[in-house]
Amino acid sequence: xxxxxxxxxxxxxxxxxxxxxxxxxxxxxxxxxxxxxxxxxxxxxxxxxxxxxxxxxxxxxxxxxxxxxxxxxxxxxxxxxxxxxxxxxxxxxxxxxxxxxxxxxxxxxxxxxxxxxxxxxxxxxxxxxxxxxxxxxxxxxxxxxxxxxxxxxxxxxxxxxxxxxxxxxxxxxxxxxxxxxxxxxxxxxxxxxxxxxxxxxxxxxxxxxxxxxxxxxxxxxxxxxxxxxxxxxxxxxxxxxxxxxxxxxxxxxxxxxxxxxxxxxxxxxxxxxxxxxxxxxxx
Numbered sequence: 443x444x445x446x447x448x449x450x451x452x453x454x455x456x457x458x459x460x461x462x463x464x465x466x467x468x469x470x471x472x473x474x475x476x477x478x479x480x481x482x483x484x485x486x487x488x489x490x491x492x493x494x495x496x497x498x499x500x501x502x503x504x505x506x507x508x509x510x511x512x513x514x515x516x517x518x519x520x521x522x523x524x525x526x527x528x529x530x531x532x533x534x535x536x537x538x539x540x541x542x543x544x545x546x547x548x549x550x551x552x553x554x555x556x557x558x559x560x561x562x563x564x565x566x567x568x569x570x571x572x573x574x575x576x577x578x579x580x581x582x583x584x585x586x587x588x589x590x591x592x593x594x595x596x597x598x599x600x601x602x603x604x605x606x607x608x609x610x611x612x613x614x615x616x617x618x619x620x621x622x623x624x625x626x627x628x629x630x631x632x633x634x635x636x637x638x639x640x641x642x643x644x645x646x647x648x649x650x651x652x653x654x655x656x657x658x659x660x661x662x663x664x665x666x667x668x669x670x671x672x673x674x675x676x677x678x679x680x681x682x683x684x685x686x687x688x689x690x691x692x693x694x695x696x697x698x699x700x701x702x703x704x705x706x707x708x709x710x711x712x713x714x715x716x717x718x719x720x721x722x723x724x725x
Contacts, residue, residue, distance in 0.1 A: 453477050456637040458644055459687040461492050466644040474658050477627055477650035482601070489646050490562065513675045518548045524671070525549065525590050528619045528720075536588040536613060539596030540576050543569030550574075557588070580609045587613055592621045595716070598647040603659070611663040611723060620665055620721040623673060624651045629715040630704040631681050640683035641676075641715065653712070656719050669720035672708060677701035677715035 448469035458464045468477040483489065522545075525535065533554045537546050540558030542565050550556045560566050560576040569576050577583055591614055600606045614620055625641035626632070627650045632639045642650065657667050678701035685697040701715070708714040 448478055448480070454637050456639075456642050456644055458489065458646075459638070459640070460643070461489050464645075468642065468644070468650060471655075474655040475652040476655035476659075479644045479648050479650070481645075482648055483645055486601075486646065513679060517673075517675070518545060521545055521592070521594070522548050522552050524621065524718075524720075525554070525592070525619075526552065528590060530589060532589060534588045534590070534615075536583075536591045538580065538591065538593045538610070539599065540569060540574070541565050543572050543574035543576065545592070545594065546574045547572050557583070557586075559583070580606070580613070583613060587615045588618065589615055590619045590621065594621075594623045595625070597622050597624050598643075598649050598651065601648060603649060604662075607659060607663050607665075611665060614665075614723045616723060616725055618723050620660075620723070621718060622656065622721065623716060623718045624656070625676070625680070625716050626652065626713055628652050628713045629677070630707045630713070631677050631684065631700055631715050634700055634704070635681070635684040635688060638684050638688040640680045640687060653717065660721050664724045665721040666724055667719050668722045670712070671718040671720070672705075672712075672714035673716035673718060674705050674714065677704040677708075680715055 448471055451470040451472070453468040453470040455465065455467050458466065467480045469480050471478055535546070535549050535554045535556045537549075537556065537558045540546055540560045543558065543560075546556045546558050546569070556574070558569070558574060558576040559578070559580060559582070560569065561578055566576045566578075591610055593610075610620060625647070627639075627642070632641065641647070653670070660667070678698060681701035681704065682692070682694065682697035685693040685700075704715055
C-alpha cells in the first residue's frame with residue numbers, strides 16, 4: 443500500500459524531539475498493522491546530524507547515555523550468545539547498521555567471520571579504529587551469502603522497505619537465520635507516552651512495527667518467524683527518554699516505573715517495548 447493511500451488514516455501527530463523539532467504524522471496501515479512516518483524526507487542526513495545520536499558515538503555523557511552504554515555491554519554478551527545458538531558449521535555473520543562495530547568485535551572474538559554495513563562516516567571511522575572495516579550499504583556487498591544476518595534496531599530506518607527485505611533475503615543462505623530487533627508500538631510504554639514515545643523517533647524511524655507486520659512483511663520473501671525474544675531493558679531506556687521529551691526534564695523514578703510496568707504487562711500479552719524476531723529462510 444502506498445503512503446498516499448494512508449493519508450486519512452492518521453494514528454497520531456508527533457515531532458522530531460531530538461534534532462529539528464519538525465512536525466510529522468504517523469499513518470496507520472490496517473492491512474499490515476504498521477505505522478508509516480509521513481512525510482518521509484528525501485534526504486535523512488541532517489536528521490542524524492547530532493552529537494547526541496547515540497548509536498553513532500561511544501559517548502557516556504549524561505544519565506541516559508551512561509545507562510545506554512552499560513546496557514549495551516550487557517546486551518553484547520546476550521547477542522553473541524543468541525547467534526551462537528544458531529551456529530551451524532561455517533560461522534558467517536553480516537550485521538546491517540553496525541554502528542561503531544562493537545557487536546562485530548564481540549562476534550569476531552567468538553570465532554565468527556564478520557562483515558558489516560554502516561552508512562554513517564563517523565560511526566564507520568570509530569569501527570575502523572576497532573579493526574572493523576564496514577561497507578556503506580547492502581549494494582556494496584558482493585554476491586556473498588551469510589549464515590546469520592542481524593539488524594539491531596535498524597529495519598525501522600531503512601527506506602524502500604520491501605526492496606531492502608528482498609536484498610537481505612538474497613544475502614542469506616538457505617535455511618539461514620535473520621535476526622531483527624525493532625520497537626513495538628503496541629507496548630504499554632508506547633501507549634502511555636503516545637506522541638512523546640521516544641521510540642517513534644521520527645523521521646529517522648520511517649516504519650513502526652507490530653508482531654503482525656513483521657510476520658506479514660517477511661512472509662512475502664520466504665522468511666518465517668520461528669522465535670521471538672523480549673528486550674526488557676529497552677522499556678526502561680525508552681521511558682526515561684520519553685519522560686524527558688514529555689516534561690522537559692529527566693525523571694528517573696517515573697521513567698523507571700513506567701518501564702517496569704510495561705515489562706510486567708508484557709509478561710502476559712508479549713507486547714514488549716522492543717522485540718527480537720528470529721526468522722528462518724525457507725526454500
